[in-house]
Amino acid sequence: MKKSLWIGLLVLFCPLCAMAQNTFDGTWKIDTNKVQMSKKPDVIVLQKGMYxxxxxxxxxxxxxxxxxxxxxxxxxxxxxxxxxxDDHTVKETEKKGGKVVATSTTTVSADGRTAHFDFTDSSNTNSEPVTxxxxxxxxxxxxxxxxxxxxxxxxxDITGFSDNGLLFTYKEDGGKLSMTTPTGQSYDVKTDGTEAPYKGDPGITTVMVKQVGKNSLVETDKREGKIIAVVRSTLSADGKSMEMVFEDKLQGRTMSYTAIKQ
Structure with missing residues (x-):
């Protein structure tokens, strides 16, 4: 369950790009107080020894x-x-190639109406785990x-995210956008909708970025030719923040968030 959230957030936090005037250039940070999570629920069943x-x-x-x-x-x-x-706590550990790439612990409240989770995740990082x-x-x-x-x-609610999961930097030069994150994701792509490789993410193989209007862009992420996510970004009038909407095409979820220029 945490994986679907974090995958979504990782793609969400891997940002959009810059315009010809370099207005989008610089380092940005997601404001976790301004993230609107999807209202579509995760459905989990744990009974009779099966999860x-x-x-x-x-x-x-x-x-x-x-x-x-x-x-x-x-x-x-x-x-x-x-x-x-125990009756209210479950721990999940995920591995790839025998190596631990993510852990999460979820504890349900006594009345069963709420739950708290903590996680670490390096399944999408080439550096320190995101927590x-x-x-x-x-x-x-x-x-x-x-x-x-x-x-x-x-x-x-989401809190306590490590900065390496929230920060991103990009640079536009001559109609081509370069994006990097502290966790090792990157791409170099023309902002005319041309498809290009997406590096450092096992779940995304290619990306396209298209400018729409003066201050908006649309990023389309693909996995083996299939569209898995679309992110729409709109720059504020003062250039200090971006409003972004993330559509998870695999799970049919939509999230919105704000990135603040550092």
């Missing part, structure tokens, strides 16, 4: 016995460990007799 993420793409169904379980179709990890710590925490709200209960984590959840 299911029904809204993951593709869906995940593994034994919740604390051992490595093979997961297919996910570019960021290939095995997953689900450990039931963070957040809270969720239950919008529908899980099956009777299932673990407290079962149900439909929406993320209500």
């Amino acid at each position: 299911e993420c029904k809204t993951c793409v593709p869906p995940i169904s593994v034994k919740a016995d604390g051992t490595d379980q093979t997961v297919t179709g996910h570019p960021y990890f290939d095995t997953m460990i689900v450990q039931v710590v 963070g925490k957040g809270d969720m709200k239950q919008v529908a209960k899980g099956p009777g007799g299932s673990h407290a984590i079962s149900g439909s959840w929406v993320t209500s």
